[in-house]
Amino acid sequence: MSNPGHAICFILDGKTIEVNDIPPTTTLLQYLRESLGRSGTKEGCAEGDCGACTVVVGEPANGSIAYRAVNSCIRFLPTLDGKEVVTVESLRAAAGDLHPVQQAMVDCHGSQCGFCTPGFVMSLFGLYLNQPAATRDEVIDALAGNLCRCTGYRPIVDAGCKMNDYPPPAHWSRDDAQSAARRERLQSIQRKDSLALGTPAGFLAPQTLAELASAYAAAPGSLLLAGSTDIGLWVTKQMRELPPIIYLGEVAELKTIRETGGMLEIGAAVRLTEAYDAIVKHYPMLAELGNRFASPPIRNAGTLCGNLANGSPIGDSMPVLIALGASVELRCGDRTRTLPLEKLYLGYQKKDLAAGEFLTAVRIPLPQPGCTVASYKIAKRYDQDISAVCGGYALTISDGMVTAARIAYGGMAAIPQRAARTETALIGQPWNEATVAAAMQQIAADYTPLSDMRASAAYRLQVAANLLQRFYLEHSGAAIASRIEMVAAD
Ligand SMILES: Cc1cc2nc3c(=O)[nH]c(=O)nc-3n(C[C@H](O)[C@H](O)[C@H](O)COP(=O)(O)OP(=O)(O)OC[C@H]3O[C@@H](n4cnc5c(N)ncnc54)[C@H](O)[C@@H]3O)c2cc1C
Ligand code: FES
Ligand code: FES
Known part of the structure; x- marks a missing residue:
């Protein structure tokens, strides 16, 4: 069979499930529990935090099937079109044997x-x-x-x-997961047209960048949906009614990662998992930042460009990407432009985006000789927590002098923002304790942070200054332990 135009089709336990006439913001969790009576998948928080709703989703990838754990509670059902869904019930073999x-x-x-x-x-x-x-x-x-x-x-x-x-096991071994039967079944529901639900479309999933750009330019009041790790919560926690949705997750041109002109370019539909893998390949020191970004199921759904487009003042990707001098590629209809990432943010939740304009990619400069890079996240928990403060640093030291410095913080202002005075206090100075101490004094001149449930203003100022000192201690050549390492138990 091939995928019919106006129905959502996905595979579950070897069968094709076809869904018509459903609100596009119906979550996979709701559908599993309420329509299919599959109550094995639980609802704990309905916001991606607890993992009780975790399922595995398979999709075609270079002739095989890529399976990833995701949170079903914030995943809208139409985004499962053309995919395979595996729930806890699926693991039970016909004879009842456990996986x-x-x-x-x-x-x-x-x-x-x-x-x-x-x-x-x-x-x-x-x-x-x-x-x-x-x-x-x-x-x-x-x-x-x-x-x-x-x-x-x-x-x-x-x-x-x-x-x-x-x-x-015979059922759901690694070989079984990639069997020809499973691949063919999944292939049979791949669509050639774009999924459009409702008349006029309440949910549109364009397949090409040109189609996406023209649909969004024609209906700029629509909501652009990527991984729904922010937007899902607008529905499940804030009970918002959403405008018509345009989903960018099916646009092949936006799923690419490439190196071009000294830049690492990451497309707008690339998930955080793959995006951070690519970044860490060039900047291994950012592995901890990637690992501490939410959780694997969130990173398997959310996109890096979604994080940048949402532009939360406490988002984790922006500080270090701003420090690295990243830029974003923007498109509106047929027009494209490039903007330094830091210029995207005009004020709290205000971005330099015209109606119908969107990010197609982020471009991150590849490592430069002599430039030292780091990012530190301060949150109440190590895993799965939002930052109180997050700092990004890119400093060039030559012959013991600071020749260039770009520093940005999240959690310190209404937008992710450069520490301009702190940078000035460093540039042209010897890379030593006295310079760093003087630069730390400038943090209070650069920022007037808020007090909120995550941290007080005074704490934020202190910790942002201390993180600069940590950067110095870790990169001054002295063997100073600046972190507590986990020691494996016997
Ligand atoms: C449990 C949990 C933990 C989290 N932990 C962290 C964390 O540790 N650190 C952190 O920084 N964030 C965290 N987040 C936030 C979230 O995962 C990120 O902001 C995510 O990167 C958003 O990407 P998305 O693809 O899911 O975007 P969506 O939710 O689909 O969209 C987010 C916003 O961006 C817009 N948008 C998306 N793509 C584009 C585009 N290409 N062009 C223009 N606009 C676009 C959408 O219209 C929407 O306004 C967490 C979220 C959850 C639920
Ligand atoms: S119900 Fe808690 S993560 Fe989905
Ligand atoms: S919450 Fe009770 S076993 Fe996990």
Whole structure:
């Protein structure tokens, strides 16, 4: 069969599910529980935080199927068109045998009340499919988006470490996941036209950049949807009615990552997972920032350009990208322009975007000789938490002198913003403690932060100054430990 024009089609347990006449903001979680009666997938927070709703979504990728754990509570159903959905019920073999992930949870006593268990199982299942020899650290990372109040995490992590010790199951082994039958089934529902739901369209998923640009220019009051990790919450938590939606996730031109003209260019439909992988390849020191950005299921759905376009003053990507001198590619109808990222932000939630204009990509300069880069995130928890302050630093030191400095902070102003006076205090000065101490004094002149539930203004000023000192300590050549490392238990 091929995918019909005006119905959402996805695969579930080998069957094609066709959905008509549904509000486009119906979440996958709602549909699974309320329409299909699949109550194994739970609702805890409805905002991407707890992981109880985790499912795995498969989509075609270079002749195979890429499976990723995502939060079903903030995922709108029409974005599952042409995909495969795997829920906790799917893992049960016909004869009732448990999947190795489930068996490991039983054997390691990883489940108590069970409310969180399906989500843990599905996060581990996503890891099982993608990492045949996951280390303990990789298991811990994979579970960063799952909360459990009962067992404590050790038995669950133990289960993640043990799941690969069992023989491969016939049902949902890694080979089964990539079987010809599954690939053909998924291929059969790939559409040739654009999905348009409602008349006039309440949800449109253009397949080309030209179609997207002209649809948005013609209806600039529409809402551009990417990974829905911000927008999903407008519906599930703020109960907002959304205008007609234009979804950019099916535009092939926006899914590319390439290096061109000394720049790393990341398209607007590239998910945070792949975007940070590409950034970390060039800037390994940003690995922690990538790992601490939300959780794997959020990074598997949200996009880097969505983070930049949303432009939250406490977003994590902007400070270091501004420090690196990144720019954004913008398009409105047939017109394109390039804007330095820092110029995109005009005021709180105000951007330099015309009606119908959108980001097609972000361009990040590749590493420059002599330039030292870092980003530090301060939040109440290590994993899955929003920053109180986030700093980005790119300093060039030559013959012991600071020849260039770009520093930006999030959490310090209504927008992600450069620390202009602090930079001036550094440039042309020797790279030493006295210079850094003088520059730290300028943070209070650069920013007038707010006090809110995350941090007081005084704390923010102090921590932003201290982070500059940390940057100095880590890059002054002295062997000074500036962080507490996790020590593996025996
Ligand atoms: C549980 C949870 C944890 C989170 N943790 C973090 C965190 O640690 N750090 C952090 O920075 N953020 C965090 N976020 C926020 C969120 O994940 C990011 O802002 C995400 O990158 C947004 O991308 P998206 O693709 O999901 O955008 P969407 O939600 O689809 O859209 C967000 C906004 O951007 C606009 N938009 C999207 N793409 C474009 C485009 N190409 N051009 C113009 N406008 C566009 C949309 O219209 C909308 O206004 C978290 C969110 C959740 C739910
Ligand atoms: S219900 Fe909590 S992450 Fe979805
Ligand atoms: S077993 Fe996870 S919340 Fe109880």
